[in-house]
Amino acid sequence: MATFGLWYFRWDGERNVSSLGNAEDEFGGFFDYAVALPARRKVGDGVVELTQYTGDGFLDGKKFAEDVFSIIDRIQVYIAIPYWKYNTALPRDTPAGTRGYWVEWIRGVISIAPSNLKGFYWSLESAWMLHDNLINANILKQLSNFIHLNGLKFIWIPYARTRERDNTDIHQIYGEHWFNYIFVQPNYYFSPTINSAQGEVPYTYDELEDYVDWILEGQLYIAMEADEGVITGCGNCRKCTLNSPELCKKIAGDYIRAQKDVMGKKFYHRAYYFGTSLTVISEMNRYCKNTLGENYV
Numbered sequence: 001m002a003t004f005g006l007w008y009f010r011w012d013g014e015r016n017v018s019s020l021g022n023a024e025d026e027f028g029g030f031f032d033y034a035v036a037l038p039a040r041r042k043v044g045d046g047v048v049e050l051t052q053y054t055g056d057g058f059l060d061g062k063k064f065a066e067d068v069f070s071i072i073d074r075i076q077v078y079i080a081i082p083y084w085k086y087n088t089a090l091p092r093d094t095p096a097g098t099r100g101y102w103v104e105w106i107r108g109v110i111s112i113a114p115s116n117l118k119g120f121y122w123s124l125e126s127a128w129m130l131h132d133n134l135i136n137a138n139i140l141k142q143l144s145n146f147i148h149l150n151g152l153k154f155i156w157i158p159y160a161r162t163r164e165r166d167n168t169d170i171h172q173i174y175g176e177h178w179f180n181y182i183f184v185q186p187n188y189y190f191s192p193t194i195n196s197a198q199g200e201v202p203y204t205y206d207e208l209e210d211y212v213d214w215i216l217e218g219q220l221y222i223a224m225e226a227d228e229g230v231i232t233g234c235g236n237c238r239k240c241t242l243n244s245p246e247l248c249k250k251i252a253g254d255y256i257r258a259q260k261d262v263m264g265k266k267f268y269h270r271a272y273y274f275g276t277s278l279t280v281i282s283e284m285n286r287y288c289k290n291t292l293g294e295n296y297v
Contacts, residue, residue: 005031016067037080046089061108083124097139119153127168144178161187226252227275
């Protein structure tokens, strides 16, 4: 069993700054692996990833890795391959990777990588990335082959807030074996509704159970979702409509409850989004231990 925690770094004009400070020991008390990725923010209909973009993938990847490994020097790390630019909601390369940016990013990371580099994380989260021509299948295959030839692993954490999950690219991509692990984001914590063929419908606990069953049948893994809402009652918990830490904890705890109800246990591997505070994990561990008899992580 392995647990993967998302650890954000934000570019300040000179370096990529850790969102958790120097918290490696505390982080390692919860998670087996760190997924080091750029902070991000929405811009219109797109996203920007807040790490340096010079157009030189080798230079940018090397700098990101240097800053990450200056903070995380013992826990094994998956380094993100950023899809989006820093300053505009545009990709860092063409969908076919014709400028070689993403391959060069990997080379830059590997050039300084210490022994605790475990692999890479593909940061484009859209479960429709092939269908929507955001990325070409051939470049994903190329990236996967290059990573694996270097003895490293490749993971992906797509979102799919929909009942129509069989219409996403997830099963096709799983079947290609480009990624060692795929963790799917249900987005139950964030939204009171889920998309369906009939439009938006209430995102009930039964819907979450159906989602967990779909992940299980597809031989995939789950992305656990919580944030500072379990402390403050706001954050991104159900779009901040609950305004109650206890209700947010219950929603986040439903991910554990659904796994136990559907399969009698937690998924063997799990990825965790928890905002930028490890107190979120401490609070959820306490809540789940008291209400469900086992820790959240």
